[in-house]
């Protein structure tokens with residue numbers, strides 16, 4: 711297993727990981743303009759990029775995922791629910807789906823709340839065992855914060871879904887599991903994010919103030935103060951779903 715985190719525009723965090731032995735890699739949450747970095751990393755590691763995934767359709771930055779996928783001849787992947795609003799063909803991922811990258815395996819976990827199509831990716835090294843080594847949590851769980859629920863409206867309903875995704879799914883994973891979020895401090899996709907770019911499930915359970923709240927309190931807190939929307943959000947979303 712190799713693994714790299716790339717700090718990108720809009721306080722985004724992108725990921726490149728895979729199996730050197732089988733020369734296969736995944737690129738996750740690629741920001742437009744960073745495609746060349748992934749191509750160079752793949753060349754240096756001597757691997758092929760065999761899948762490109764966005765954890766959700768982004769509203770704060772133009773994705774480079776589709777362009778990178780086309781450039782390297784890999785499928786561009788989103789959660790299947792994005793079919794309801796994305797205007798081009800993509801590889802639709804389903805909850806529980808496994809993606810093999812040689813000895814590295816990704817398990818898809820659908821975690822709606824920030825958006826309807828939000829996913830977390832649980833990544834294992836199958837030579838060590840089936841349990842995940844880390845989770846890429848997108849905009850579902852940040853270090854010290856959670857994703858905002860309001861970008862597509864229905865914020866109380868979405869906040870409740872986010873609570874269910876967190877407590878029913880993500881937080882049931884082992885305390886020692888590392889988490890790698892989609893953003894760090896400075897992002898418009900949540901409020902109160904730390905500038906530290908990784909954490910663990912256990913540390914967040916202990917220190918993330920949102921995770922101690924019951925469902926009603928969580929919904930009230932998350933919808934109480936809505937931070938400004940990402941600049942140019944409507945144009946960014948339009949670019950990310952355009953045919």
Ligand SMILES: [Fe+2]
Nearest residue numbers: 768769849899
């Ligand atoms: Fe987001």
